[in-house]
Amino acid sequence: MGGDEAPRLIVEGARLAADRDGMHVLLVGRPEEIGDLPSTSSGSLSIKAASEVIAMDAEPATSVRRMKDASIVRAAEAVRDGEAKALLSAGNTGAAMASSLLRMGRIKGVSRPAIAVPLPVFGGTPSTLLDCGANAECQPEWLVQFAQLGAEYNRARFGVETPRVGLLTIGEEAGKGNELVKAASALMAEIDWADRCGASYIGNVEGGDLLTGVADVVVADGFTGNVVLKAMEGIMAITRTEVRAAIGSTAEAAATRPIVDPLLDPVFDTLNAGKTGSAMLLGTKGVCLISHGSSSAETISHAIRTAGQIADDGVVDILRASIAASA
């Protein structure tokens, strides 16, 4: 029920995932709004009824506590109960987080779950930025744990054997940053990262390093991570719009489109946040993926496949084992 054109686009994305990838998709929400399910040539679509919807601008924690029949709450319960192996939401991010936390529960030893977002890297595997908004205010120890969760996730998801972990701050030299980062930096420097999670710690990274692939995992508090993520997404969108408008601004230039567009499309696809991949909440006992509200049906279908993959790969168990081993 979440997303700018839900449930229509979500159902269409689910149909694509069923048809193409044989996925079995459980659509949680109001049956009367979901309507008749389209037929699929493989996989399956089914509905789990939920009568309430947590709006995009609703206060997440309170809503989750009060609206026991909300679609996002029921979806988290479906994962908890083994009825589904992963949850995907394009709705209220806070509500998806709170539902997962309250219904699936937190992995033992995890201080705070964090939102991990894949960042595009041209000619390389995506980097992982976390936390992108689950925790606006952080303790230094949490950042250390984000690094560990991010490294395990990055390896499991993108196959990076020894993820390079960086700490997002405002200068290259150790000790540059605000109080939180300085304290986290001191803690990070003392850890044997290879031993803890097969990662290597490369120290400080700056804002300008985010899309260069210099680090596989970039750690930030949820305030900084969210602001910087949204700023990057905003600029990518503006750049796409302005470049396209420029090329369309004269008839002569517009005539080059058949030649130029097929070359530019992959660039802009890479820079399109929605297409790079869904965010995952790391630290809960079940898979919770979060897509943009503006996701297309195509993007939703990719996210559904990714959610299944993450479940099949046992990513939650990997995170659980890593945290347990370092407790």
Add this chain to the structure above:
Amino acid sequence: MGGDEAPRLIVEGARLAADRDGMHVLLVGRPEEIGDLPSTSSGSLSIKAASEVIAMDAEPATSVRRMKDASIVRAAEAVRDGEAKALLSAGNTGAAMASSLLRMGRIKGVSRPAIAVPLPVFGGTPSTLLDCGANAECQPEWLVQFAQLGAEYNRARFGVETPRVGLLTIGEEAGKGNELVKAASALMAEIDWADRCGASYIGNVEGGDLLTGVADVVVADGFTGNVVLKAMEGIMAITRTEVRAAIGSTAEAAATRPIVDPLLDPVFDTLNAGKTGSAMLLGTKGVCLISHGSSSAETISHAIRTAGQIADDGVVDILRASIAASA
């Protein structure tokens, strides 16, 4: 002496500013490295000797205290002593800040000077983001003052009659953010902005709003501001590179360049941080402008003209009067 190709490019930029705009430029540094000054058809170039140079990676405050004959220190003294009306540096930002603060002094009533950076807005006047790195750790009251300084600056610099001021955070609703932003938000909401500095307060803005022009002034702590600024600059650079590479990747597409490039150049110029304009340190008793180390001679010449303009427009006096009136 500061900048990736200093002093050569700086001298060339100064020559352009003298020739084109009749600027009188005092070059502060090692005469033997600056070499023979080029002749100019208008304006003038001259040298003020300084024997030391604070390196890009040197610790700013200590360096400024110890290296009394550093070029940046002597340049700040030249402004203090009325020998120059503005300071421009493409070198170590922290050293430029510390020199200005220690040699020019702080405007009475200003808690902390802040770095204000113009952000490009397509089809509009630039927005001002501050603080972009002077203060990694901030008090809520400082953010309120940054808003006031930024509004006065935005009006004086870009002619915006009633600047709209926003607070950078992670959600639209009041009360969204970290502890600092929540406290600052409560303070900002109680102020009569029209009365204080002829501004209007529009509340929260998110990362995605930064280049849309929804706010003329965006207030952040120096950690967040710096990270987000560098992230945006990084993406702009990557996008330029990738779009150009894509268009150059086949002979057929490369042949469209004479048609397409003149349309794309203005887009990329707008997105080129160096070209949008120099950063200004707001809150010191003299004009201190900071350019990118990678600035071209062309960019340096623009920055020199801007520095002169800001001095002629009495921007420091405007800031001083505003702070005095609201004390």
